[in-house]
Amino acid sequence: MGWEKSVFIEKYRPQRLDDIVGQDHVVKWLKAFVKHGDFPNLLFVGQPGTGKTTAAIVLAKELYGKNWVHNFMEINASDETGVDTVRTKIKDYANIVPYGGAKFKILLLDEADYLTPNAQAALRRVIEKASDVCRFIFSCNYPNRIISAISDRCAVFRFKPLSTFHLKRLIQTVCEKEGIKITPEAANMLAIKSKGSARTALNLLNTLKFGGINSVDRNVVYNVIGMVDYYQICQLYQLLKMADDFKKVDTQLMRLLFDRCYTPDEILENMVEIIKEDDKVEDSTKLNLIKWVSEIDYRISQGANPYVQLKALMVIMREELGKGGKVSTSPEDIPHLSSTPFPSPKSSSH
Ligand SMILES: Nc1ncnc2c1ncn2[C@@H]1O[C@H](COP(=O)(O)OP(=O)(O)O)[C@@H](O)[C@H]1O
Numbered sequence: 001m002g003w004e005k006s007v008f009i010e011k012y013r014p015q016r017l018d019d020i021v022g023q024d025h026v027v028k029w030l031k032a033f034v035k036h037g038d039f040p041n042l043l044f045v046g047q048p049g050t051g052k053t054t055a056a057i058v059l060a061k062e063l064y065g066k067n068w069v070h071n072f073m074e075i076n077a078s079d080e081t082g083v084d085t086v087r088t089k090i091k092d093y094a095n096i097v098p099y100g101g102a103k104f105k106i107l108l109l110d111e112a113d114y115l116t117p118n119a120q121a122a123l124r125r126v127i128e129k130a131s132d133v134c135r136f137i138f139s140c141n142y143p144n145r146i147i148s149a150i151s152d153r154c155a156v157f158r159f160k161p162l163s164t165f166h167l168k169r170l171i172q173t174v175c176e177k178e179g180i181k182i183t184p185e186a187a188n189m190l191a192i193k194s195k196g197s198a199r200t201a202l203n204l205l206n207t208l209k210f211g212g213i214n215s216v217d218r219n220v221v222y223n224v225i226g227m228v229d230y231y232q233i234c235q236l237y238q239l240l241k242m243a244d245d246f247k248k249v250d251t252q253l254m255r256l257l258f259d260r261c262y263t264p265d266e267i268l269e270n271m272v273e274i275i276k277e278d279d280k281v282e283d284s285t286k287l288n289l290i291k292w293v294s295e296i297d298y299r300i301s302q303g304a305n306p307y308v309q310l311k312a313l314m315v316i317m318r319e320e321l322g323k324g325g326k327v328s329t330s331p332e333d334i335p336h337l338s339s340t341p342f343p344s345p346k347s348s349s350h
Pocket residue numbers: 008009010012013014019020021022023046047048049050051052053054055139162198199202
């Protein structure tokens with residue numbers, strides 16, 4: 001079996017524009033370009049795994065039919081070492097006449113935000129010169145890293161993170177084709193874990209397949225995929241609200257950290273969701289608690305001891321929640337915190 005048949009991101013890569021999900025606002029335009037037989041230079045913006053590279057490939061497939069490979073080249077800026085390689089490749093490609101009487105070829109410069117501004121500036125003229133015979137498609141995660149000399153020459157299309165609905169449907173479809181039984185709950189959990197990326201979702205399923213797992217329920221998701229058990233963190237939250245004895249809170253926290261091996265940021269990320277969802281707590285308390293979680297997250301990111309910080313958060317949360325929703329101290333009320341206790345990320349980077 002070829003690798004492309006066992007690697008799901010290749011096996012399930014959409015073959016037609018109609019197979020791309022969740023990006024109707026982009027697909028509509030791409031279809032119009034195919035119909036018209038031409039298009040301007042394009043800039044695809046969006047987080048990884050949302051279909052940018054795929055869209056460029058299927059656009060070429062629909063324009064050129066089975067000969068598409070002769071009129072399509074992909075350069076991944078994050079793989080290429082220097083701008084000279086990229087320039088030479090583009091120049092060489094532009095010098096070859098389009099195949100089969102086509103008006104132009106397509107060059108996909110993937111992950112173009114990996115090129116430095118100088119490298120992008122150097123490319124500008126190369127791109128202009130090649131514009132008769134080449135249409136350029138740039139893809140990037142961060143549009144602000146593309147210099148305006150390039151982005152101003154492109155029609156910009158934004159790819160949305162895929163919704164949990166679309167990801168769940170993709171997961172269920174692939175599982176069905178692969179003979180993997182999956183409960184709706186597990187499919188939903190994997191969709192949430194994928195955070196908008198179809199690539200992540202497919203890679204998670206690939207892990208299950210390679211592991212010989214044919215039946216997926218919530219326990220498989222927790223144990224094999226290493227997904228954080230939301231209910232375990234909910235339990236910690238309930239103990240913070242109810243437990244008469246802080247030891248119980250501490251024991252649950254230690255269990256999460258050392259038995260389940262959850263990282264502090266996984267605990268904090270889930271804690272924010274749990275606080276948000278708690279209908280029994282006043283909004284002002286929720287905001288204050290979330291501010292504290294983010295303060296603790298920041299302190300940990302700056303090198304403070306995570307265990308001490310998490311315990312401190314437990315104490316603060318217990319006090320706040322124990323007051324039946326009355327707000328007291330917020331991070332800003334503590335003088336050394338409001339006066340930027342640590343160098344800001346920007347100033348500390350030099
Ligand atoms: N919108 C989408 N619809 C269907 N599948 C998708 C979509 N986006 C990504 N995928 C799947 O994820 C894989 C990676 O997508 P890719 O186009 O390389 O993402 P990007 O270039 O945005 O990082 C594809 O092979 C495809 O299987």
